[in-house]
Amino acid sequence: MLNINEATKIFNKNTPDEHIALNNLSLEVSDGEFVTIIGGNGAGKSTLFNAISGTLLCESGTISLDGQDITHMAEFKRAEFIGRIFQDPMRGTAPHLTVGENLIIAYMRSIKKNMLGIPSKKEKNYIKERLAALNLGLEDRMNTKIGLLSGGQRQAVTLVMATLVKPKLLLLDEHTAALDPVSAKSVIDLTNKIVSENNITTLMITHNITSALAMGTRTIMMDSGTIAVDIKGDERKELTVQDVLKKFNSVKKKEFDDDNVLL
Numbered sequence: 610m611l612n613i614n615e616a617t618k619i620f621n622k623n624t625p626d627e628h629i630a631l632n633n634l635s636l637e638v639s640d641g642e643f644v645t646i647i648g649g650n651g652a653g654k655s656t657l658f659n660a661i662s663g664t665l666l667c668e669s670g671t672i673s674l675d676g677q678d679i680t681h682m683a684e685f686k687r688a689e690f691i692g693r694i695f696q697d698p699m700r701g702t703a704p705h706l707t708v709g710e711n712l713i714i715a716y717m718r719s720i721k722k723n724m725l726g727i728p729s730k731k732e733k734n735y736i737k738e739r740l741a742a743l744n745l746g747l748e749d750r751m752n753t754k755i756g757l758l759s760g761g762q763r764q765a766v767t768l769v770m771a772t773l774v775k776p777k778l779l780l781l782d783e784h785t786a787a788l789d790p791v792s793a794k795s796v797i798d799l800t801n802k803i804v805s806e807n808n809i810t811t812l813m814i815t816h817n818i819t820s821a822l823a824m825g826t827r828t829i830m831m832d833s834g835t836i837a838v839d840i841k842g843d844e845r846k847e848l849t850v851q852d853v854l855k856k857f858n859s860v861k862k863k864e865f866d867d868d869n870v871l872l
């Protein structure tokens with residue numbers, strides 16, 4: 610499905626500030642896998658997402674999705690089949706447009722029609738049904754400017770926007786980190802529901818090792834632009850946070866230190 614082969618990204622190359630953010634990183638993700646990604650500050654998690662979504666190009670290595678080489682494909686082209694949700698609920702939506710307008714634009718873009726085209730009545734009903742399925746009553750707020758919704762409501766709408774048409778790949782970049790605990794829990798539940806019901810291949814960055822283990826089917830831990838730990842299958846089922854940290858320490862021969870990691 611997703612195949613990253615020896616990707617290297619170097620920032621400020623050949624300067625005193627040179628930094629290798631992705632170091633010959635290879636990763637294969639199968640169709641329908643839900644991979645949670647953890648790692649300390651600066652480990653390269655967001656750079657990995659930027660490389661996959663085309664926000665930046667790597668110095669070397671290849672990236673393919675569904676058998677198609679996307680290594681040099683422009684970001685806006687990849688956005689047709691890669692959904693990405695950011696930490697900031699303000700990102701990825703047009704705050705002055707209504708909930709309905711934002712959803713329609715996302716839908717029209719995903720089906721490669723003119724973004725400002727007019728959906729049919731059937732399509733409009735489908736969009737409303739998808740919103741209603743969240744059980745947040747947001748289908749009654751189709752005419753509300755999306756910027757007036759709470760952060761949690763907005764991330765919920767963003768999740769629907771990104772999955773109205775099933776993306777080949779969904780990238781969740783700490784998408785609950787800016788929310789209060791109750792809203793974060795609600796968005797996590799919605800994420801699980803939408804991803805599993807639609808069997809969407811998903812990568813999710815989180816700083817919370819507990820939810821990294823509780824969610825998804827596989828957990829990888831990044832360090833210095835590489836994958837230090839990769840856990841899936843039966844091995845993952847019984848694993849505790851301490852086990853993950855122990856694994857990291859034994860592989861990297863150093864203590865995992867990151868104040869931001871919530872146990």
Ligand SMILES: Nc1ncnc2c1ncn2[C@@H]1O[C@H](COP(=O)(O)OP(=O)(O)OP(=O)(O)O)[C@@H](O)[C@H]1O
Pocket residue numbers: 620621628629630648649650651652653654655656657
């Ligand atoms: N545009 C850039 N220019 C220079 N250096 C960068 C740039 N983007 C990222 N880096 C550096 O690359 C490294 C990896 O950054 P990245 O944002 O991928 O880490 P991360 O794992 O997402 O960290 P965090 O959990 O803090 O968000 C860091 O050392 C960072 O300072």
